Structure formats: structure tokens, C-alpha cells
Amino acid sequence: MSAGRGGGVRGTRLPRAVRERQMMDAAVHTFGRRGYRVASMEEIAGLAGVSKPLVYLYLNSKEELFTACVRREARALRASVRDSVDPRLPADRQLWAGLTAFFTHTAENPDGWAVLHRQARTHGEPFALEVAAMRDEMVARVASLIGAAAREAGTAGRTPELAARDMTGLAQALVGAAESLAGWRHEDGTVSARDAAATLMNFAWVGLGELLRGERWTAR
């Protein structure tokens, strides 16, 4: 970990992959805390213990470095959630496992989450597409879990109004709720990943459970 400290690359013989990883770690930390626009390549190089030209040599530009960070953090978050979910379990257990993994991962990687959620969604930037793709995948997975739950509940036939689009809408609501709770936890700092997942399961699943039984809210 102390390799490369002291500035400059001379005298160090770290493999390129290790160097790149150090630079990316420093970049995620800096972008996540300071914001894309404010963060400087000097800061990132300093934190990584390398020279600024080396960062440019390896990662080309601030934009490409940020895009690489987005891609890496998105891949890590996806993998955490995916690996936690056993597809043989009932839909609500899968959702519970996925949400717990999501809140745990975002709590353990607050800078990575800030990069994905607060920095990279700004549209008009090329990296926004990376985050949009990750988010679309999450929404699709949640929508398919809701579909599976509807089939498990055996009510899919009886509640025809829960069509594919309704499931996408519900999945969008659930993913947005999870994002919001992750941000709240980040600010509050005292809510555990399990508590956040439980809040959302109660909110979402008790609600979805009723929806799947054919309950509807109506204006009195």
C-alpha cells in the first residue's frame, strides 16, 4: 500500500494493473467527495502517489478516467447484488437479499456510490449512459421479480391490470426508493444496511403483496 508513495514513478516497479488500480481508487475517492467538475487531476495524482503525467499516460483524460471509474463501480455494485441472490428462492426472499446487498455495498463504498448516483447521472455527459445501463438492468431484474411474485401468488390471471408496464412502473418506484434510502443512510450514518432493506421490504413488499392479492387504493 505504501509502494509508490513519495511521488513520481522512478524507482518503483509496480505492474501497470496495480498502478492503475491505485489511480482509480484515488479518483473514485476524489470524484465522490469533491464532484467531477471540482476534482483536479493534481489531487488524484497526489493521492495515488504518482505524477500527474503518469495519470494522463495511463488514463488519457479526466473524462476517460471518470468513465473508467463509473464502469468499475457499476460493475462492482452489479456483481455484489447479483452474487447475493439465489434464483431458486421465492421472489420476496430474492428481493430481500438483493436489497440487503445493495445497501451493504453502497455503505461500504460511499465514494463509489456518490460517483454513480450523484455525479454520473448528470446528463449531457458520455458517462451518463453507463449508469443508465446499470439502472435499466436493476429495474428489469426487479420487474421480473415482481412478475415472478405475481405468478407465485397465482393471481396473475385474476389481476390482468398488473401488466408488463405496471411491473416496470412498480420496479422504477422500488429502485428509486432504494436509491433515495441509500442517500439518506449516507447522510444519516446511523441506519444499518439491514434496517434500510427492512424499511423498503416493508414498504414495498407489504404493498406489493396487497396489490398481488388484488387490493387497490381508491380515492374515497
Added chain:
Amino acid sequence: MSAGRGGGVRGTRLPRAVRERQMMDAAVHTFGRRGYRVASMEEIAGLAGVSKPLVYLYLNSKEELFTACVRREARALRASVRDSVDPRLPADRQLWAGLTAFFTHTAENPDGWAVLHRQARTHGEPFALEVAAMRDEMVARVASLIGAAAREAGTAGRTPELAARDMTGLAQALVGAAESLAGWRHEDGTVSARDAAATLMNFAWVGLGELLRGERWTAR
């Protein structure tokens, strides 16, 4: 509306407030579609039909112009939601009215919503505080509606675990879900404001209703 076209300010005698409004309209449109970083003051001036120096004279800098846009759009959204809600109605009706107003306003002002939700939340920027304040107000209002609903249901005493923090968590989930659905509607383009509000009421209220009756999701 055609006043001021043809570039330059000479020969026009529009009051400053009208000019500023035209510039802000042009700025919201441009920032909302192109993104803060990519949008240029030339583009904004061109769309407003004024010279670039005049934009600087009136609104100082790109950052101040953007901050003014954020403030104006946040104020308009807040007012739409607030004016739609009759505090004498039951909590779920208030939420329904507020959500319908929220989805209607964001659909009618897609660029303003993009400025608030996709551009201005990028932290590290001074304008992020404006949006955070608006969002905190929404969360507080929703939390207080959930509290009112708990009292209406008469179960506040029987479900002590629905404490202030749980209500904030649920309100965070609901606001995040609403933001997500507003973004989805923006991309999808075929979901009406009423449909979006109904999706969220069903998701949130049928779920909350069960929570308030003491139902809990538990891992089987």
C-alpha cells in the same frame, strides 16, 4: 414573444424583469437539454434573442444563472404541489393530490425537472444546496402525512416501531420512488401524470395502509 428577436438590445425597450424572464426560460431549456457543463452562454443568449454581454450583465455568470434557474424551478414545483393539497383532507387524499400535482408539473416542465433532478444534484456545486433544501421539505411533508395517517388509523399507539425515523425512512422511499417515476415518464412519454400517481399510490398507500395496521414483511 417576438420582442427582442433579431439579436442585440438596441431598439428594444422591454423591462428588465421581462428580459430576465426570457433569459431564464432560454437557460432552463438549454441546461435541461444539454447539461450544465455542455450548455454555453452563447446558446442561451441566442435562444433568448439577446447578446451574450447582456446575459452576463443581468445574471453575472453561468453558475449564477444556473443557480437562479434552480431556485426558480424549485419554487415553481413547490408552489404547484403545495397549492394542490387541501390540508383538511385525509392524509391519503392529500398525498394523492400532491403526487398528481408533482407528476403534472414535472411533465409540463420537463426541462425544469431535468435541471432540478439530473443537473443540480451533482454535489460539490453550490446549487446542490438549493435542490437539497427543496427535497428535504418534500420528505418532511410526506413524513408528516404518514404521521397523520398513523394517527387517523388510530394505531400509532399500537405500532410504536413506526417512530419518527421510520416515517422519515418511508418518506425518503416515497420521494425517491416519485423522482424515479417522473424520470421514467419523461423517457417513456406515454404514461399520464394520473397513471404515475396511481402507480405510486397503489405501491405506497396499499403498503403503508398495511404497515399502519401492524402488518410486517418477514423472511419466511
